[in-house]
Each structure stands twice: as structure tokens, then as C-alpha cells.
Amino acid sequence: MTADDVLIVGGGVIGLSLAYELARKMASPAAGVRVLDQSLPGRESSWAGAGILPAAVLRSGDHPYLQLAGLSHALHPVWSARLREETGCDNGYRRTGGLHLARTGDDVRILRQAAGEWRASGIDVRDVPCDGLAALEPALDAPAVLAAVHVPDEGQLRNPWHVRALLAACARRGVVVESGVRVEGFQIEKGRVKAVVTSDGTRSAGRVCVSSGAWTRALLAKIGLSVAIKPIRGQIVLLNTAVPPAVPPRHILNEGSRYLVPRTDGRVLVGSTEEDAGFDTQTTPEGVTGLMQLAITLCPSLRAAPVEAAWAGLRPGSADGLPYLGPVPGVENCFVAAGHFRSGLHLSTGTAVVMSQLILGLSPEVDLAPFALDRH
Numbered sequence: 001m002t003a004d005d006v007l008i009v010g011g012g013v014i015g016l017s018l019a020y021e022l023a024r025k026m027a028s029p030a031a032g033v034r035v036l037d038q039s040l041p042g043r044e045s046s047w048a049g050a051g052i053l054p055a056a057v058l059r060s061g062d063h064p065y066l067q068l069a070g071l072s073h074a075l076h077p078v079w080s081a082r083l084r085e086e087t088g089c090d091n092g093y094r095r096t097g098g099l100h101l102a103r104t105g106d107d108v109r110i111l112r113q114a115a116g117e118w119r120a121s122g123i124d125v126r127d128v129p130c131d132g133l134a135a136l137e138p139a140l141d142a143p144a145v146l147a148a149v150h151v152p153d154e155g156q157l158r159n160p161w162h163v164r165a166l167l168a169a170c171a172r173r174g175v176v177v178e179s180g181v182r183v184e185g186f187q188i189e190k191g192r193v194k195a196v197v198t199s200d201g202t203r204s205a206g207r208v209c210v211s212s213g214a215w216t217r218a219l220l221a222k223i224g225l226s227v228a229i230k231p232i233r234g235q236i237v238l239l240n241t242a243v244p245p246a247v248p249p250r251h252i253l254n255e256g257s258r259y260l261v262p263r264t265d266g267r268v269l270v271g272s273t274e275e276d277a278g279f280d281t282q283t284t285p286e287g288v289t290g291l292m293q294l295a296i297t298l299c300p301s302l303r304a305a306p307v308e309a310a311w312a313g314l315r316p317g318s319a320d321g322l323p324y325l326g327p328v329p330g331v332e333n334c335f336v337a338a339g340h341f342r343s344g345l346h347l348s349t350g351t352a353v354v355m356s357q358l359i360l361g362l363s364p365e366v367d368l369a370p371f372a373l374d375r376h
């Protein structure tokens, strides 16, 4: 049995970012940080996502969720540069800018309201006159668009690259990451986790953090804690615009909750569906066809772009859209960071900072009360 300073259950972007931040902060750890993953770390939702980083501004008076988003957003360029410096890996961080589009009267109303809220939270949001749209975004079927706003501070990460950089940075700082080790329960003694029971024996640690994404509900039920987290499937289609006449968009194109994300190598990610399908990660003909329709009607030349791949991932959806971040009530040395739904990539940096502060006995710089585990 090993004894670590901190043991993290789940090696998605949340668990790996937290492990990295803890290892950075614990300059001379007594024993270290360990991450256990039941399959391959970083291969679930964190691999499958689109990596969009929506614009956000950190302001002290705002709701803690906006503060977490603002903190995370400010940290992404810093983390990207640091990860590259420490590991040589480019995580694909780019400040691509986003266009938000409406092609129906109802969507125009919804877009105007959303744009008003973004402006009120300090985000730079620019109205795009319809006659200026084609010049700003030549790939777009501009005449079909009734309203558009430009958000220059919207960015992206390339998920597999980011996970690879995090894994390399963790390894460099001595974090032990174990693949294929499933956590099956907890031995609790005198209000503390004494050991974690796994498919490969037990592991003990001073503190434990559960970051097991869409699988968190069943795991926490083993210590009598009920959290409203369930898997919400999202499908993605990857197009390759390397061959003309397909023209990739220059910006991230958003229409409602669906989007096109251009990568630097000419690939375009088209996402995503939102489905309550349990733990099924199959794509469906309807899902893929719907996304192709979106791509072709927004950017007609994408009709010529071959589909390179399609996949689905499981977002850790929470009932109120907020993640669970905080201590497990009644279990002194156990914490949870899970349930980030559609925003886990974006919120991962800020989550790592505030959860590492909490776990190390410091005061988190964002008020975690709205994210409490017993809020329901």
C-alpha cells in the first residue's frame, strides 16, 4: 500500500490540472501526488471536447461562477506558455476570436440578449453589420445570416495536445499517474478516508480528491453522498479542408449551442449534440447528419471537405449547470471537483487553482459556496 500526500481519482483535464497545480505549489512534498484512472488518462470527455475557451473577464463583485470563468480564462495563455516551456508541447492555445450568428428571427432575439449579458460582464462584444460579414469571414454564407457579433477574446485549445502537455508536465514534476486502476470504494475511519479501494488493491493518502467526470455520482454514492451529475453525450464531426475548394472559417463560428472550430492545420471540428444517452459513446447517423447540415449551411464550401472522423464523449452534466467543488461534508480529508458539463476545458485552470488552495488548507480565491456538494 502506498501513502501519498494527495490522491486524485480520475485523470481527465480536471484531475490532471489539479495534480499539476498541486505539484507546482508543493515545492517539497513529503510523498507526492498520485492520479488513478480507470482507463487511459485524458481519453474521455477531456479528449472528446471541442476546446472552445469562451471570453470571460475576472471581476471581484461578480457571481463566483463568472469569477471562476474569468480566472480560468486569464490563466489559459499563462498555462499554455508555461506548459510549452516545461515540456516542449504546444497545447494548441490560440485566440482565434468567435463569431456568434443568428439565422432566424427567434435566434436574433436570443443572440441580442446574450450579447447584452456578455457586455454587462465586461466582455468585448462587437456588432458586425451584415454587409461587413463576408469580408470578416469569407467562408460564411453571409446572406443567410440575420445578425452577428464578434467576440475577439474567444479562444481554443486542442484537447489531445493539451492533455499530452499536462501529462508530460505532471511526469516532470513527479506526479505518478496510474492507468487502468479503477477506484471502487473508500475505507472511512473516524471521519477520514483511510484508504481508497481499487481494482488493484488499496492506496492511502493524506487527502483524496474525486475528479471522475461523468462517473462521479456512482462513486460518491459509496460514501453516502448524492450529487446530481449524469453523462450528457456530445457528438463531433471532424472535416478536413486541406483540399480546395473547401475553405475553413477563420473564426470559431457559433450558432446557439452548436459550433465550427477551425484548427490551424485546416481541420474543422463541427459540434455538438446534447443527448441523455447514459454511458453510450456511439455516434448516431442523425447526430452526424445534423452536424454536417450545420457545417454546410453555414459554410457551403465545406460540402467538399471529407469527413475524417466522428466521435462522441460524455460531458459531466450537473442539474443546475454548476460544477461541484469543495470538501465532502463529514469526511475531513476528501474533496470533489467534478460536474463541469460543457465548460470543463475552459474552467480547468481556475478549478485547479482554487481546489489546490482548498486542499492545501489555504483560502480559495473564489468563494466556493455556490459549488458546495450538499447544495441540493
Ligand SMILES: Cc1cc2nc3c(=O)[nH]c(=O)nc-3n(C[C@H](O)[C@H](O)[C@H](O)COP(=O)(O)OP(=O)(O)OC[C@H]3O[C@@H](n4cnc5c(N)ncnc54)[C@H](O)[C@@H]3O)c2cc1C
Pocket: 009, 010, 011, 012, 013, 014, 015, 036, 037, 038, 039, 040, 041, 042, 043, 044, 045, 046, 047, 048, 049, 050, 051, 052, 053, 181, 182, 183, 184, 211, 212, 213, 214, 215, 216, 219, 233, 234, 235, 236, 271, 272, 312, 313, 314, 315, 316, 337, 338, 339, 340, 341, 342, 343, 344, 345, 346, 347
Ligand atoms: C463533444 C464535447 C464537446 C465539448 N466542448 C467543450 C468546449 O468547447 N469547451 C469546454 O470547456 N468544454 C467542453 N466540453 C466539456 C469538457 O470536455 C468536460 O467538461 C471536461 O472534459 C470534464 O473533465 P473531467 O476531467 O471532469 O472528465 P473526464 O475527461 O471525463 O475525465 C474523468 C476521468 O475519470 C476517470 N474515472 C471515472 N471513474 C473512475 C473511477 N471509478 N476510478 C478511476 N478513474 C475513474 C475516467 O476514466 C476519466 O478519464 C465538451 C465535451 C464534449 C463531450
